[in-house]
Amino acid sequence: MRMRLPVLLTALLFASQAPAIDDYKIGELALEKPGVPKGSLTQMPTWNSKVYAGTTRDWWIYVPAQYSAEKPAALMVFQDGHDYVNLKGNWRVPTVFDNLIASGAMPPTIGIFINPGHLGEQKPQSAWKSNNRGKEYNTLGNTYSKFLLEEIIPEVQKQYKLVEDPEQWAIGGASSGAICAFTVAWERPDKFRKVFSTIGSYVDLAGGHAYPYLIRVAERKPLRIFLQDGANDLDNPYGNWPLANQMMFSSLNYMKYDVKLEYGDGQHNSKHGGSIFPEAMQWLWRKQ
Amino acid sequence: MKQFLAAALLLSPLAGLMAQDTSLHDNLVPGEGWQEAVTGFAFTDGLATDVAGNLLFTDVKSGKGIYQLGPDGKVNLLIDNQPGISGLAPGPDGRLYACQNKAGKVVVFEKDGTVKELIKDVKPNDLIVTSKGFVYFTETPTKRIHCITPEGKTFVADEGHVLRPNGITLSADQSTLAVSEHGGSKVWAWQIQPDGTLKGGSPYMTMLVSPNNAKGEALGDGATTDEKGRYYVTTELGIQVFDAMGRLSGTIAPPYLGAKIVSVEFAGPGRDWLYVCAGDKIYKRKTNTRAAWTTAPAAAKP
Numbered sequence: 001m002r003m004r005l006p007v008l009l010t011a012l013l014f015a016s017q018a019p020a021i022d023d024y025k026i027g028e029l030a031l032e033k034p035g036v037p038k039g040s041l042t043q044m045p046t047w048n049s050k051v052y053a054g055t056t057r058d059w060w061i062y063v064p065a066q067y068s069a070e071k072p073a074a075l076m077v078f079q080d081g082h083d084y085v086n087l088k089g090n091w092r093v094p095t096v097f098d099n100l101i102a103s104g105a106m107p108p109t110i111g112i113f114i115n116p117g118h119l120g121e122q123k124p125q126s127a128w129k130s131n132n133r134g135k136e137y138n139t140l141g142n143t144y145s146k147f148l149l150e151e152i153i154p155e156v157q158k159q160y161k162l163v164e165d166p167e168q169w170a171i172g173g174a175s176s177g178a179i180c181a182f183t184v185a186w187e188r189p190d191k192f193r194k195v196f197s198t199i200g201s202y203v204d205l206a207g208g209h210a211y212p213y214l215i216r217v218a219e220r221k222p223l224r225i226f227l228q229d230g231a232n233d234l235d236n237p238y239g240n241w242p243l244a245n246q247m248m249f250s251s252l253n254y255m256k257y258d259v260k261l262e263y264g265d266g267q268h269n270s271k272h273g274g275s276i277f278p279e280a281m282q283w284l285w286r287k288q
Numbered sequence: 289m290k291q292f293l294a295a296a297l298l299l300s301p302l303a304g305l306m307a308q309d310t311s312l313h314d315n316l317v318p319g320e321g322w323q324e325a326v327t328g329f330a331f332t333d334g335l336a337t338d339v340a341g342n343l344l345f346t347d348v349k350s351g352k353g354i355y356q357l358g359p360d361g362k363v364n365l366l367i368d369n370q371p372g373i374s375g376l377a378p379g380p381d382g383r384l385y386a387c388q389n390k391a392g393k394v395v396v397f398e399k400d401g402t403v404k405e406l407i408k409d410v411k412p413n414d415l416i417v418t419s420k421g422f423v424y425f426t427e428t429p430t431k432r433i434h435c436i437t438p439e440g441k442t443f444v445a446d447e448g449h450v451l452r453p454n455g456i457t458l459s460a461d462q463s464t465l466a467v468s469e470h471g472g473s474k475v476w477a478w479q480i481q482p483d484g485t486l487k488g489g490s491p492y493m494t495m496l497v498s499p500n501n502a503k504g505e506a507l508g509d510g511a512t513t514d515e516k517g518r519y520y521v522t523t524e525l526g527i528q529v530f531d532a533m534g535r536l537s538g539t540i541a542p543p544y545l546g547a548k549i550v551s552v553e554f555a556g557p558g559r560d561w562l563y564v565c566a567g568d569k570i571y572k573r574k575t576n577t578r579a580a581w582t583t584a585p586a587a588a589k590p
Contacts, residue, residue, distance in 0.1 A: 139499075140499040141498075141499035141500045142499075142500050187500075188545070190545055207499070214496070216311075216538075217312065217496070217536050217537065217538045217539055218312075218525075218526075218538065218539050218541070219312060219313070219316070219526065219538065219539060219540050219541040220313065221541075254311075255311075255313075256313075
């Protein structure tokens with residue numbers, strides 16, 4: 001087929017403007033706004049765990065500007081914390097929290113951003129490579145929730161007052177950090193009742209592929225769960241992430257959980273998750 | 289082929305068909321959770337129901353005897369001087385049968401208040417009595433299931449298969465005996481023969497094991513049956529419910545996180561309240577189902 005040049009150029013122009021997959025951008029609520037009170041972000045001393053003996057890890061605390069000891073704060077814990085505190089990354093949680101707390105879309109909330117543990121003297125080049133990450137995040141059961149409830153949260157409570165209402169305790173993460181967050185709420189709905197999960201690894205890295213079936217045969221737990229995944233997420237020896245997340249959604253929906261799935265065309269990264277994070281927080285923290 | 293299908297449909301237990309594909313929540317009442325029914329004991333166990341629907345129970349650790357929870361919510365000591373009972377079951381003759389775990393006997397309480405020994409030198413844990421008067425009891429440490437016939441003859445009905453046999457119940461039509469594993473993850477089932485012997489034993493139902501159990505044991509314990517033929521088995525994860533076909537249809541959460549539940553029974557005037565023993569307390573919750581069979585009256589107060 002022969003085309004005249006102008007036609008060909010026009011066709012090429014349209015092709016270049018066609019939406020590419022996974023082209024998500026951060027939203028306006030992830031940008032600092034004049035006049036919005038800024039909370040503080042503090043890096044805490046390296047943590048030596050007893051539950052995960054021999055591991056060390058970095059962590060951070062966000063305290064909203066509105067916090068006062070007279071008014072205990074809500075809580076949200078992020079796994080792979082380093083990614084969420086990066087003010088130039090996909091998440092920019094402190095800025096989003098500043099904006100949403102100021103507008104009343106979520107309560108004054110203390111954020112804990114915690115990395116997975118690492119065994120050994122040398123810190124890994126990247127916190128994603130922490131060598132205890134898989135064990136802590138992918139394993140089902142109550143060990144990680146013990147680590148949070150017996151070590152990390154009491155340490156935070158030495159300085160800050162948190163509400164006791166489990167409806168005001170949220171937990172989130174991406175990939176293995178997401179299934180980790182879900183496991184904490186699944187094991188301890190008496191403590192955590194809000195889950196934020198993106199590109200969640202509900203696959204067989206360590207038995208997590210059982211969740212869609214376990215959900216269907218367990219008495220409904222009082223949880224609110226936000227799920228995100230994309231059609232171009234991983235498909236590998238451990239499972240298919242897009243299908244696994246749709247399975248999670250269908251099981252939670254079947255069992256009449258308060259659940260939402262945001263399904264896009266993203267890959268295994270936090271671009272889509274980050275772009276919808278402020279809206280996800282509004283949904284997760286809504287009053288009813 | 290059509291004839292075969294028709295025959296197969298006729299032969300399938302109706303209760304089984306009716307109980308298929310129901311969600312756990314179909315049996316539960318929305319907004320009705322566990323509530324405390326009994327408190328102040330040490331180790332409650334041995335749940336059974338009398339003909340009026342009153343709950344009977346024991347306290348294996350420090351109980352004086354057999355207690356009855358009346359419709360007014362008050363507990364009275366029905367039979368005194370009977371400590372160390374771990375299992376209770378009413379018989380078709382109106383008598384109450386018991387596993388005297390500490391004394392190593394299975395006994396029956398006569399209507400005149402006397403106690404008759406049925407077997408001694410055993411370690412009975414829990415028992416069930418069929419409408420024909422056959423008594424089956426579990427002996428956890430020896431992996432045995434014993435039978436006592438209506439004539440008083442005793443024999444070992446199964447041995448060496450069930451990992452720490454514990455809870456025991458029947459199918460709704462009483463043709464099948466079911467026993468839970470404390471040290472494994474199966475609920476075994478056998479067809480009961482006219483002479484009381486057991487045939488066709490198999491690890492019929494599979495219990496979910498808690499990811500927090502390092503040994504991979506479900507800790508199956510007390511068991512009961514509802515009118516749709518569903519089996520209710522206490523485990524570490526909660527009360528696991530299997531339909532009449534042996535499929536897991538759900539796990540009812542324990543009364544509180546970490547509760548160690550050991551016995552389960554339907555009681556109340558309509559037999560639609562589910563009771564569960566959890567240490568010093570017994571909890572109850574309303575259900576949309578009821579007990580499989582009406583039990584015979586308990587022995588009168590001596």
